[in-house]
Every structure is written in structure tokens, then in C-alpha cells.
Amino acid sequence: MRAGNPAQARSGGVERLTPAGDPLLAAKFAVPAVPRTHVGRNRLLDRLTEGTKGPLTVVTGPAGAGKTTLAAAWAATRPSPGPVVWLTAENDDSAPGVFWTYVLGAFHCHQVPLPDSVGIPSHTGDVDHSLLVRLAAELARLPQPVVLVLDGLERVPGRGVASGLEFVLDHAGPQLRLVLISRVDPPLRLHRYRAEGQICEIRGAELAFTGHETSLLLRRHGLSPSPESVGALTSRTEGWAAGLRLCALAMQQADDAEQFARSFAASQNAVADYLIAEVLEAQPAATRDLLVRTSILDHIHPQLANALTAREDAEWILARLVHANAFVEPIGDTPWRRCHPLFAEVLRAHLHSRRPGLVPQLHHQAARWFAGNDRPSEALKHAAAAGDWGYAAALLVDHLAVGNCLTGPDTHRLEQLFSAMPEDLPGVAPALVLAACALARGEAASGGAYLDRAEELLGSTGAPEERLTCALLRLLVLGGGGGGGDTDTDGTAAEALAARTRDLMEQVAAPQLQRHPEIEALRRYGRACALQLAGRLGDARAAFTEALDVCTAESAPEVRCHCLGRLALAEALCGSLRAAGRHASEGLDTAKAYGITPSRCPGSCHLALAVVAADQGDLQGARRHLGHAVDAGEAHDPVVAVETAVLHARLELAFGQAGSALDIxxxxxxxxxxxxxxxxxxxxxxxxxxxxxxxxxxxxxxxxxxxxxxxxxxxxxxxxxxxxxxxxxxxxxxxxxxxxxxxxxxxxxxxxxxxxxxxxxxxxxxxxxxxxxxxxxxxxxxxxxxxxxxxxxxxxxxxTPETADLQSWLTGRPGDAEPLVVEHISPREHDVLLCAAQMMSTQEIADDLHLSVNTVKTHLNSIYRKLSVSRRSQAVRRAREVGIL
CATH class of the missing domain: 1.25.40 (Serine Threonine Protein Phosphatase 5, Tetratricopeptide repeat)
Structure with a gap:
């Protein structure tokens, strides 16, 4: 059954009044109109239909979550067990007498017959219990159930009204179906209804729009969104209904709707006014101050919030915000909280516009709090945001975390973080961090220059963490060819430096060292690289193998990938081609598994595969892998740079391009x-x-x-x-x-x-x-x-006839797929091959290349001999197989 006419706020021709003598406002009884762009979400409408089969349905969620629209759409489109009586509560209805007068008025307005004997409240501040008894009794006598929807119940706080609702609900029997819509849990004893299975609850998480529903909403606004824009908006708003509608309206006015959808700032601007008016300004002054100050944080801890606000009640305030669905959510079963991303951005913008000078101070305080609570990663972020670079660098060095600039999940973040640090910042720690960042970029020589500055400042003193970090980075600089004039030609300097680094590791606290397994991984890797650079390939292979024992993919994924690549390259140069291929492939697989970006994927893996392919006669495969190695951009490393050039020259030479080989x-x-x-x-x-x-x-x-x-x-x-x-x-x-x-x-x-x-x-x-x-x-x-x-x-x-068996292996017949070209094809023979591949006749080839027919025949016979074939078609096919064409 549908709702009655909300204009009827009279009974028996007599206008109904509140206990204060004010007329009832008929607008409060009106079922809100469903927007033209509304998306009917059957999954939620079905939940409401199922819920109204029982006594109590509770719909809660933050402002703009779509609670009221959902209930209104259900009332307009779905069958109900009886008449739907709607009442929208307002702040003025918080007095029990006023509230119950409006409830009774709603029944009369929606034509649910209740006798005059029920009565009306006589006082604003309370309601006579006997009135509630009479109301419950009359509701129980109704011929069919009635659905009472109370919207905005958070505006009617206090236990007085809630206890009256519980009494009426419990004693009206199955004829009353109560639907409560609120931003917060109503102060009823919900646990009792849950235990008895008599409640249906629809929460904010269920009200969130799915990607499909977002797409439908945007299309209802006349937009044609791409899957990418739908995904971006759904993720950014976390399915918040009002946010999506506001973004859709803004997209209608935007010159480029797709660009709007991809822009976080645009979404923030679209919802800023709503969030400030409906959420921020609705809070008490102390709460607003806490929200704005803590907006610099990704996650909020009550103690940290107290530190930023100089208060002691942050835990209570945050708990109240969570309870009120005020866009603050708990993070699991921890004391940490988080703001909705869009709300957090609005708060940050509010802070920067209203109190810009406070921002560095807040980051400074947050950095100290995080550092004091053993969370150096967050402390670094806030120290950098405060421009406190000396403190940030000292944090990194003191926590032995400089290795994280070179490997691990924080590598890219730290590199970006410290990219803004001034190069002339005084102190040992900044020099060490600058050296590590230079090494991360592959600039070993620059890293060495920063280390010279650090060593000069350190002298013979310095904290163990500083001296260990300095020795480790110096070893890595040496392995990267950045030793300057003191190049380690035989690896002895690297051996001594690796031993000194190990000794320094014993001087720092063991628990601290255990938290950074990448230090030992980098120490072994640096030693192995230096030995490889010195030409001690056998020792380098053993050293890389030892490094792999501690370079787990979990603790040092990039070091492990580079270890595998450099080991594979050393094996390839030693002729252990099968092992080289296995290790290089493992390195690439590890990089892919751990999401290492192509720019950081070791080119040595591809280079090793290229050397293997070239040595096994697969010139086309060698070219392909060499291209990948060059794209990886590891040319700063002398070993990789030299082997890349050597292999490139070999390939050019294989195709008769000796001049090009020398140029390379x-x-x-x-x-x-x-x-x-x-x-x-x-x-x-x-x-x-x-x-x-x-x-x-x-x-x-x-x-x-x-x-x-x-x-x-x-x-x-x-x-x-x-x-x-x-x-x-x-x-x-x-x-x-x-x-x-x-x-x-x-x-x-x-x-x-x-x-x-x-x-x-x-x-x-x-x-x-x-x-x-x-x-x-x-x-x-x-x-x-x-x-x-x-x-x-x-x-x-x-x-020599007795070489037939040997020749079958060398030429790739019969067992091997890769044929061997024993003699290189000359440039002119290559030109003739190209013409032959275009199905040109001997005369046409001669005319095109300005040669005599006999010269062309001579070149063809030479090509047949070199490719171990007897016909032109076979020559073209074989040339393509080995990468000549």
C-alpha cells in the first residue's frame, strides 16, 4: 500500500497542534521525491522489503550516503505489508511531547485510523506513559500492518524518545513495522533485537555504490563514462552517493568530463562545500580543530591527535565521530582511525587556506611522535613535509635504513622524498643520504663525491651507524666503478672494505641490525660487483652465489634481481650458458613477481640472455634481448656498459658491419x-x-x-x-x-x-x-x-669426410634448431639476399645493384655455401632463421 496525502494534517476538521500550540508542519509527513537521476539498486530495495517483514529495520550511514533516497524509492516502487507512514524528524522535535505529537500526526496524515481516545501529549518536555500504552494497544488492533518510517532520527537524541519507541514497538505486536533512518545508531537496545533475529540492518558499507551502479548513475546524468573514469570515481569517493552525484553534476559542466574523472582535485572541489557545511561545520569547535589539525595524517592515533591539538580527549572525540558516521572510520581492532579520502583532502585544503603557517609545525610534531613510537617511515615523511631535512637524514642513518634507498618496497618513495633535499645541507647524515640517492640513480661517481664529504666530516669519530653506512656505501661505489683515481684493479680494496663493513656491523645493536637484512645483502652484493669489475669472474660467481643466500626476495627484491643478473652475466662470460640462462630468467621472474618497475629491472638479466643467445648462434634472439637490456638503462655500470657494447659490436660484425662495430x-x-x-x-x-x-x-x-x-x-x-x-x-x-x-x-x-x-x-x-x-x-x-x-x-x-658427424652439429642438422653460419655474410652478399627475398630474378638483381649477372651468381653461390643450402628459397629461409634478414 502507498502513503496517504501528506497535506492532511487535520483530524475531524480540527487542526492538530503541538503541546506548545504550534501547528504541525505537513512537509515533515511527505515522502521525499525520488530524483530523476536515481539509480534503483535492487540489492538494497530487496533488503528493505525483507526487513519490513519484521519489526525493526535500521538504515545508518554518513551524510549523503543515500539513506533517505533509498527508503523513498522503496516506498514509491515496492509493495509493502501495509500503509507507509513517513515522518522526517528535525532538531525542534527532540522534546518527547513534540516528537510523539508528530508521530500521531503522521498516522492521521497518512490515513491510518487511530481513535481520538489515544489522545495527544499535553506537555512539551514529556509524554504520559498511558498515552504510549493506548497507542500500542490501538496499533495492535489495526486490520493490517503499518510501516512507520522515521527519517533523521539522529536529530532526536536522548534515551527518552528511544525508550518510548521500544515500548510501543514491543507492545504493538506484528502490526507495527518500524524503519529508522539515521546517521548514527539509534539509542535502542539493538543487541536485544539482534539476539532475537528481529532486526534488519543496512550500514554505510552496503550503501556505497558499486562500479556498475556508478556507471548507471553517470549515464543517468547524460554522461558516457569510460571504465577507467568509473573506476577512478568509485575508488576516490569510496562509493559515497552524494559525492558521486556532485561529481556527476560537475562533469556535466566540465569541458573534459574524462579529465575531471581522473582528477582527484576536481572531485575534491566538487564536494568541498557539501562536506564543510554538512560535516565539518556541524561539529563542535574542539572537534573541528582536531579534524583540521590531524588532516596532515594518513591515519590518526588518539595519542598523536592529542599531541597535535594539545588536548587529552582526542580518543573520546574520535570515538564520537566514528559513532556519528562523520566520515571517520576505525582501522580494524586498533586505536587508529582514518578519514574518508575526499573529506581528508577538504580538511587539508581548509588548513592550508586558513592557517598555512601551522602546517610545518604540525608536520614537525608528527615527525617527533612517529619517531618516538618507532615508526621511522612515517616520521621521515613528516620531517620532509616540514622541511626538516637534517632531522630526516639523521633518522634514516640512525635507524640503519639508508639501504632502503637502494632496495625494498620503500626505494622509490625514499628517492622521491629526498629528491627535494638541498645538496649543500651540512652534516654527515645528509651527505650519506645524498650518496645513497646517487647510487640509486646509478651515479656511482657522484655517490663517491658525497662520501668524500661524509668521510671528511666523520674523521676517526662518528656514531657506529654513520661509520657502517659510510663503509657500506663506499663498497657499493667501488663495485659500481665510482672509485675515482683509486680504482680497484684486482679486487683487494673491495675485499678489505667488505671485511671492514662486516666488522662495523658487529658494533651496532643486534636487534637494530636484524631489522635490516638488506645491509648484509648489499655488503655481499657490493663485494661481488667489485670482484666482477676487477675481472675475477670465478670469485665473482662465488660471491654472487653467497649474496643470494641472504638476498631474499622479501627483504631485498631489487638486490636479488641484480645479483641474479650479474651472476648470470658472469656465468655467460665463463661459458656456463645453461646456468646463465636459468639465473637470468629467475631474475626477470622475480622482478615481475615483486612489481619492480621496468626502469629498475636489471638490464644485466637481459644482457646475460643476449650473450647466451649469441654464443648459441641465435643472433635474432641476441638482438631482441640486447634491446631490452639497453632499454633498462643500466649503462652507468661499467661492467654492463662494456658488455653491452662488446655484444652489440659482435652482432654488427656478424652482419658484416665492421665499421659500425668499431663506432660502437x-x-x-x-x-x-x-x-x-x-x-x-x-x-x-x-x-x-x-x-x-x-x-x-x-x-x-x-x-x-x-x-x-x-x-x-x-x-x-x-x-x-x-x-x-x-x-x-x-x-x-x-x-x-x-x-x-x-x-x-x-x-x-x-x-x-x-x-x-x-x-x-x-x-x-x-x-x-x-x-x-x-x-x-x-x-x-x-x-x-x-x-x-x-x-x-x-x-x-x-x-674431410670424417668430419660429417661434427658438421651435423655445427650446421644445426639434424638435431639442433639453430643453424650455424661458419662464415660471415659480406655487405654486398647481404644486398643480394635482400633482393632474392623480394623474388627478384638474377637479371633484376644485377640491374638493381649495378652488377653483372655473373657477379650476382658468384655472390649467390657464396651465400649458398655459407648458409649450407643449395637453393635460393632455402637461403632466404635460413637467413631469416639466423636473423640476417
Whole structure:
């Protein structure tokens, strides 16, 4: 049944009056109109229908949650068990006599017959109990149930009215169905109704709009929202109905509705007036002051609120705000509270506009409170907001948390936080934090300069935390190639510094150290990087493996990823290609699992995979991984920079671009010592040899100074190419049997010996040496040394029948998918291949390249031989397989 005519506030033609003699206001009996843009939410309407089958339904939520609109929509659209009697309570109705007069007036207004014998209250301040008895008795005699909706019940505080409602509800029997709408829980004994299963409760969380309902609401306002804007608004308002409606109205007027939906500030502006008028200004002065002062906080603790307001009753005030659904919510079963995000932003804007000078002072007080309560992360945030950089830096150092600038979930936040700290700020702690931030950006040299300043200020004194932080960062600077003039060419300085860092760790409090496992992870990682930079690949592999033992993904995810990448790179350079591939893939998987951004994802993982692919003959895969490594932006690291350039040059050389290969190597910043210099020298010599300039190859190696086995093998190859076979063999004999030779160098030694044997016309010895080389290379599927060997190997394979089994592995037939190109395709042959891939005839190729037909045929035959094919279509397919096309 629907509600009656609310204009009828008379009974028997006589106007009804309050005990004070005032006429009843008919507007209070009117069921509110449902807005044109209303979204009927069946899940809630069904709850109300179910609730009115029982005696009591309570709908509570903050201002603007949609409580009244929900009940009005239900009254207008859903069947009810009987007449719906509506009363909107106001502040003037708080006196029991006035309230019950309006209740009786509502029954008469909505044509629910109650006899005059029920009576009316005679006094404003109270109501005679017998009147309530008569009312309950008459309601129990009604022929059908009646639904009494009391809206705005929070405006009628006090136990007097509530006890009367309970009495009438309990004694009217099943004929009275009471629906209470309020911002706060009505002061009834709700626990009793819950225990008896006689209550239906609809709370603020259920009133919140879902994403689908938000989309419907926006469309009702004539908007066409994208899923992104719907999600943004729903999340930002947390489904608050009034906020969404206000945003929808503002979007109608906006030039770019989608941009409005994405802007938090726009949403804040749209609801600011409502929240200030309906929530903030409705509070007492003390409560308003607390809300505004604590708006600088993400979460509010009563003790912290007391500290910011110089009060002692914050706990009571916050509890009252939670109870009143005043956009303050509890956080679990803790004393912490939170404001609705939009309300918090409005409060912050109010604070900044009304009392801007108070903001730094509040952040300063919050920083001290958080620090004193062992919450350094929050203390740092507020110290930075207060511009108290010296205190913020000291907090980070004193808590041994500088490592968090380099790894862990706070890395990006800390880097952004301290990006505003002045570089000339005096003191040890600021210098140490600036050094850590520089290292996080990959600027080892800048980090070293800041450490020089810190060490000068420290002298021989300083707190253990400062000295430990300084030693750790110095080790990381050394491993990153930022040692300046004191470059650690053999790793001894790194070993000593790692030991000193470990000793300093023993001087700080053990519980404090246990809270920062990343310190030991970074110590081991820094040592391993320095050893790798010094060319001690075997020791570096062992050191990275040791570092992984303490670099858990939970405590130091970025360090673990970089450890895996650098270990994989060291393994790849040592020829342990399978292990390198496993560790590099694990590093990338870890980065993905822990949400490490692409800018922080270790390029060494991709670089290691690129080296593996190149060494196994997959040039196309090598190019793809190399591109990912370059995109990762780790070129600041000397090891990664050098290996990136070396591999890039190798790939250019594989496609006959010797000039481009040299340009790539020349573009790398000058490195005058250590393993990187040797690697560059070996790479340059390979380019010169490919160009047929053995003298230039020897000169490049001699300019790099004496080096390890790879340097000696390259020098031997250059002398052999120069016709100096005796010198080449002498050099190989000097390193034969060395323990630190990589798999690739071992293979190259056998190949050079095989090449020398072919020069001596000793085919049998050459085939034997080739077999030994293949047996060494086969477990790792290492093919690059054979690709780089040159024409002599092709002649040996084609002219010696007993090499058929060896040739099947080298050329990728029959078992392996990746064919081997033993001899490089020249630039002109590459041009001919491109034309052939376009289905051009021999004459068309000749005309296009300005060559004779016979020259084109010569190039094609050379291409067939190099690619181990017999037809043009096979050549094009094979060239695409190996990445030439």
C-alpha cells in the first residue's frame, strides 16, 4: 500500500497542534521525491522489503550516503505489508511531547485510523506513559500492518524518545513495522533485537555504490563514462552517493568530463562545500580543530591527535565521530582511525587556506611522535613535509635504513622524498643520504663525491651507524666503478672494505641490525660487483652465489634481481650458458613477481640472455634481448656498459658491419684499466681481424696491456692471422691448463691449434682438435667460436669426410634448431639476399645493384655455401632463421 496525502494534517476538521500550540508542519509527513537521476539498486530495495517483514529495520550511514533516497524509492516502487507512514524528524522535535505529537500526526496524515481516545501529549518536555500504552494497544488492533518510517532520527537524541519507541514497538505486536533512518545508531537496545533475529540492518558499507551502479548513475546524468573514469570515481569517493552525484553534476559542466574523472582535485572541489557545511561545520569547535589539525595524517592515533591539538580527549572525540558516521572510520581492532579520502583532502585544503603557517609545525610534531613510537617511515615523511631535512637524514642513518634507498618496497618513495633535499645541507647524515640517492640513480661517481664529504666530516669519530653506512656505501661505489683515481684493479680494496663493513656491523645493536637484512645483502652484493669489475669472474660467481643466500626476495627484491643478473652475466662470460640462462630468467621472474618497475629491472638479466643467445648462434634472439637490456638503462655500470657494447659490436660484425662495430666500441666512455679495458681490447681486435688487419688487431691488444686468458687467446689469433704461427702457439702454450679459462676460451684454444694444424697440412690433427673443441662446447650448445673461426673451418669440414658427424652439429642438422653460419655474410652478399627475398630474378638483381649477372651468381653461390643450402628459397629461409634478414 502507498502513503496517504501528506497535506492532511487535520483530524475531524480540527487542526492538530503541538503541546506548545504550534501547528504541525505537513512537509515533515511527505515522502521525499525520488530524483530523476536515481539509480534503483535492487540489492538494497530487496533488503528493505525483507526487513519490513519484521519489526525493526535500521538504515545508518554518513551524510549523503543515500539513506533517505533509498527508503523513498522503496516506498514509491515496492509493495509493502501495509500503509507507509513517513515522518522526517528535525532538531525542534527532540522534546518527547513534540516528537510523539508528530508521530500521531503522521498516522492521521497518512490515513491510518487511530481513535481520538489515544489522545495527544499535553506537555512539551514529556509524554504520559498511558498515552504510549493506548497507542500500542490501538496499533495492535489495526486490520493490517503499518510501516512507520522515521527519517533523521539522529536529530532526536536522548534515551527518552528511544525508550518510548521500544515500548510501543514491543507492545504493538506484528502490526507495527518500524524503519529508522539515521546517521548514527539509534539509542535502542539493538543487541536485544539482534539476539532475537528481529532486526534488519543496512550500514554505510552496503550503501556505497558499486562500479556498475556508478556507471548507471553517470549515464543517468547524460554522461558516457569510460571504465577507467568509473573506476577512478568509485575508488576516490569510496562509493559515497552524494559525492558521486556532485561529481556527476560537475562533469556535466566540465569541458573534459574524462579529465575531471581522473582528477582527484576536481572531485575534491566538487564536494568541498557539501562536506564543510554538512560535516565539518556541524561539529563542535574542539572537534573541528582536531579534524583540521590531524588532516596532515594518513591515519590518526588518539595519542598523536592529542599531541597535535594539545588536548587529552582526542580518543573520546574520535570515538564520537566514528559513532556519528562523520566520515571517520576505525582501522580494524586498533586505536587508529582514518578519514574518508575526499573529506581528508577538504580538511587539508581548509588548513592550508586558513592557517598555512601551522602546517610545518604540525608536520614537525608528527615527525617527533612517529619517531618516538618507532615508526621511522612515517616520521621521515613528516620531517620532509616540514622541511626538516637534517632531522630526516639523521633518522634514516640512525635507524640503519639508508639501504632502503637502494632496495625494498620503500626505494622509490625514499628517492622521491629526498629528491627535494638541498645538496649543500651540512652534516654527515645528509651527505650519506645524498650518496645513497646517487647510487640509486646509478651515479656511482657522484655517490663517491658525497662520501668524500661524509668521510671528511666523520674523521676517526662518528656514531657506529654513520661509520657502517659510510663503509657500506663506499663498497657499493667501488663495485659500481665510482672509485675515482683509486680504482680497484684486482679486487683487494673491495675485499678489505667488505671485511671492514662486516666488522662495523658487529658494533651496532643486534636487534637494530636484524631489522635490516638488506645491509648484509648489499655488503655481499657490493663485494661481488667489485670482484666482477676487477675481472675475477670465478670469485665473482662465488660471491654472487653467497649474496643470494641472504638476498631474499622479501627483504631485498631489487638486490636479488641484480645479483641474479650479474651472476648470470658472469656465468655467460665463463661459458656456463645453461646456468646463465636459468639465473637470468629467475631474475626477470622475480622482478615481475615483486612489481619492480621496468626502469629498475636489471638490464644485466637481459644482457646475460643476449650473450647466451649469441654464443648459441641465435643472433635474432641476441638482438631482441640486447634491446631490452639497453632499454633498462643500466649503462652507468661499467661492467654492463662494456658488455653491452662488446655484444652489440659482435652482432654488427656478424652482419658484416665492421665499421659500425668499431663506432660502437669507440662510443663507450674511455676505460683505461681493469677487466673492462681488456674486454674492449679483445672486441676491437676481433673487428680488425674481421677486416683482415692483423697488425691493427695486435696493436689494439697491446694498447690494452697484459691481460687474462681471453686476452692471450685473442693475441694468439691475431699473430696466427699475421702468419706468425710460432708466436701464436707459444702464447697458447703459456695459458694451457689454466684453471680460470672460460669454456669459450678453451674452445678457441683448440680451434686455433686446429687452424695451425691445417696450415701444416696435418688434417688428422686438425680434425682431432676440432673434435675436442666440439666436445667442450656441446654441453653448453656453444657455437660462437666456430662461427667466428673463419673460412679455414669450412674448408676443413667440406674436405674431410670424417668430419660429417661434427658438421651435423655445427650446421644445426639434424638435431639442433639453430643453424650455424661458419662464415660471415659480406655487405654486398647481404644486398643480394635482400633482393632474392623480394623474388627478384638474377637479371633484376644485377640491374638493381649495378652488377653483372655473373657477379650476382658468384655472390649467390657464396651465400649458398655459407648458409649450407643449395637453393635460393632455402637461403632466404635460413637467413631469416639466423636473423640476417
Amino acid at each position: 666500441l669507440d662510443a663507450v666512455q674511455a676505460i683505461h684499466a681493469g677487466e673492462p679495458a681488456q674486454r674492449m681490447a679483445v672486441a676491437r681486435s676481433a673487428v680488425h681481424l674481421a677486416r683482415g688487419d692483423a697488425a691493427a688487431a695486435i696493436a689494439a691488444l697491446q694498447a690494452g696491456g697484459p691481460g687474462g686468458p681471453a686476452h692471450t687467446v685473442a693475441l694468439s689469433a691475431a699473430h696466427l692471422a699475421a702468419g706468425e704461427c710460432e708466436e701464436a702457439m707459444r702464447l697458447l702454450a703459456s695459458i694451457d691448463g689454466q684453471q680460470d679459462m672460460s669454456v669459450a676460451d678453451q674452445v678457441r684454444v683448440r680451434l686455433l691449434e686446429a687452424q695451425a694444424a691445417t696450415l701444416d697440412k696435418d688434417a688428422a690433427a686438425a680434425v682431432g682438435l676440432l673434435g675436442r673443441a666440439i666436445n667442450t662446447a656441446r654441453p653448453e650448445r656453444l657455437r660462437a667460436p666456430f662461427t667466428d673461426a673463419g673460412l679455414w673451418l669450412r674448408h676443413l669440414l667440406t674436405s
